[in-house]
Amino acid sequence: AQSVTQPDIHITVSEGASLELRCNYSYGATPYLFWYVQSPGQGLQLLLKYFSGDTLVQGIKGFEAEFKRSQSSFNLRKPSVHWSDAAEYFCAVGAPGGSYIPTFGRGTSLIVHP
Amino acid sequence: EPEVTQTPSHQVTQMGQEVILRCVPISNHLYFYWYRQILGQKVEFLVSFYNNEISEKSEIFDDQFSVERPDGSNFTLKIRSTKLEDSAMYFCASSDALNTGELFFGEGSRLTVL
Numbered sequence: 001a002q003s004v005t006q007p008d009i010h011i012t013v014s015e016g017a018s019l020e021l022r023c024n025y026s027y028g029a030t031p032y033l034f035w036y037v038q039s040p041g042q043g044l045q046l047l048l049k050y051f052s053g054d055t056l057v058q059g060i061k062g063f064e065a066e067f068k069r070s071q072s073s074f075n076l077r078k079p080s081v082h083w084s085d086a087a088e089y090f091c092a093v094g095a096p097g098g099s100y101i102p103t104f105g106r107g108t109s110l111i112v113h114p
Numbered sequence: 115e116p117e118v119t120q121t122p123s124h125q126v127t128q129m130g131q132e133v134i135l136r137c138v139p140i141s142n143h144l145y146f147y148w149y150r151q152i153l154g155q156k157v158e159f160l161v162s163f164y165n166n167e168i169s170e171k172s173e174i175f176d177d178q179f180s181v182e183r184p185d186g187s188n189f190t191l192k193i194r195s196t197k198l199e200d201s202a203m204y205f206c207a208s209s210d211a212l213n214t215g216e217l218f219f220g221e222g223s224r225l226t227v228l
Contacts, residue, residue: 034216043118043205043219044157090157101147101170102217104157 002027002093006105013081014113021076021108023065023091032094033074034102035065039087047089050074061085086112116140120206120220127196128228135191135223137206146189147207147217148181150174157205163189196227 003026013019025031032051036044048059055067065076074091088109092102119138127133139146148160161171163181180192189208193200203224207217 036219041221043120043221044207044217045219046216049216101159101162103159104149106154106156 002031002095002103004091004093004103004105006089006091006108008108009106010109010111012111012113015083016080019076019078019081019085019110021089021091021110023074023076023105024072025074025091025093026072027093027095029095030069032100032102033065033067034092034094035059035063035074035076036090036092036104037061037087038090038107044090047076081110081112083112083114086110116218118206118208118218118220120204120223122223123221124224124226126226126228129198130195133193133196133200133225135193135204135206135225137189137191137220138187139189139206139208140210140218141187143208143210143218145169145209145211146181146183147209148191149205149207149219150202151205151222152199152202160191160204193225196225198227201225201227 005024034049035047038044047063048057050057050067057065063078088107090107091105094100094102121136146163151157159172161175162169178194182190203222205222206220209217
């Protein structure tokens with residue numbers, strides 16, 4: 001079965017600084033990969049997804065993520081963080097041809113200092 | 115923009131009581147899901163539902179849990195006899211495709227069992 005590890009529980013950055021949130025997955029083949037964001041009081045919203053093809057994926061709100069098969073990683077990046085990016089970020093993995101249902105990590109809480 | 119709506123947003127109940135959490139998925143979606151998140155832990159898959167029957171469930175989804183789509187719009191999760199460890203945020207999600215893993219989530223229902 002697939003699994004996801006988000007090693008950072010909390011990340012604190014200053015507004016305007018760059019951001020990288022880490023995600024490692026475990027799956028025997030090329031998985032489907034997702035990043036979701038949960039702002040306070042709201043549901044999870046899809047930021048971006050990777051199914052195949054170009055390993056650098058662009059998402060909404062200026063986010064991007066890069067699939068690195070050799071490292072089993074799918075890290076989320078943003079070049080300049082805004083205060084409104086403060087939220088909980090979840091990485092998820094789905095198994096094409098198997099259990100397509102996404103398996104989530106525990107989430108990383110992003111705190112943005114002014 | 116269509117969205118998944120969940121009620122109630124917060125419910126407090128006594129141990130042993132029955133609880134029903136309600137969800138209205140996006141209208142043209144065919145696949146429905148329940149996830150839960152115990153405070154500080156991962157977002158965990160509970161059950162998926164398609165064509166009026168459970169298509170997949172996790173080991174968490176035991177006989178105390180049931181799901182139903184009583185009419186054309188609602189999708190409910192029932193917990194027959196709540197336990198303290200059922201305290202969590204419960205998320206409903208829906209999707210329009212089986213094999214993409216792209217889910218649309220509601221804002222969640224927080225269940226507190228005393």
